Amino acid sequence: MEINNFLNNEYSEIEFSDIKNRELDLTNKDFFKCHFNNCDFSNTDFSNSNFENCIFENCNLSLIKVVNTKIVEVEFKNCKLLGIHFNSCNTFIIDMNFDKCYLQYCNFSRLQLKDMKFENCDILECDFIESNLEKSSFENSVLTGTIFEDSNLSKTNFINAKEYNINIEKNRIKKAKFSSPEVISLLNSFDIKIY
Structure with missing residues (x-):
């Protein structure tokens, strides 16, 4: 999907591949069963968004903002995650797994x-x-x-x-x-x- 198509607020069962834009504003969005592959989301703001049953694979998620972000049943595979304050997420339910990832300075x-x-x-x-x-x-x-x-x-x-x-x-x-x-x-x- 092209980056310009991030105009809706809700996405379900969509494959997002090779997005390379930085400093995106992906606040207040809902993603259900989406797959993000080979994307560079560094410095992107995901605040107040919901991610449920999603997969991030081969993605750069350095310095993303996750204030009040809901993360439920999310898989991170072979991703780079630097300086992320996961403790600022919506903590009512938080469920994520990491495999073959590089995490540094995360809280x-x-x-x-x-x-x-x-x-x-x-x-x-x-x-x-x-x-x-x-x-x-x-x-x-x-x-x-x-x-x-x-x-x-x-x-x-x-x-x-x-x-x-x-x-x-x-x-x-x-x-x-x-x-x-x-x-x-x-x-x-x-x-x-x-x-």
Whole structure:
């Protein structure tokens, strides 16, 4: 669909491909079962829009604005997401999954992220403060510089995750899954030496 066709307020079951325009205003729109492929939405304003059962694939979503944006059953695949404040979304229901994505400087603090997937991703310097990540999965992801603080990580899957730094005194990690040798990093907060 051509970018000039973003004049309506509601879109259903539409494929949007190869949109390269930047700084678009996509506020106050409703997208249902839409597929966004190979689009550059960097600096786009999605505030007050609804995305339900949508897929973003091979997209650049750097610095998008998501104030009061509704995100329900949205899949991000092989996308670049930089500097997004997901904690400014409509938090009544938020449901999204990430696969093979590059996330940096994103804020997921104080969100209900139970059962969500952040798999096979580079998750760099992101914030999960006071977040509920119970039963979520970071399997096969790199978590360099990402902060987990006062969060519920119970039953969360960190199998084959790398470079995480989780203070076990400041997070709930009951029945979380880890793999060796990375699990040793959980002792970092105790200032001890392992030989």
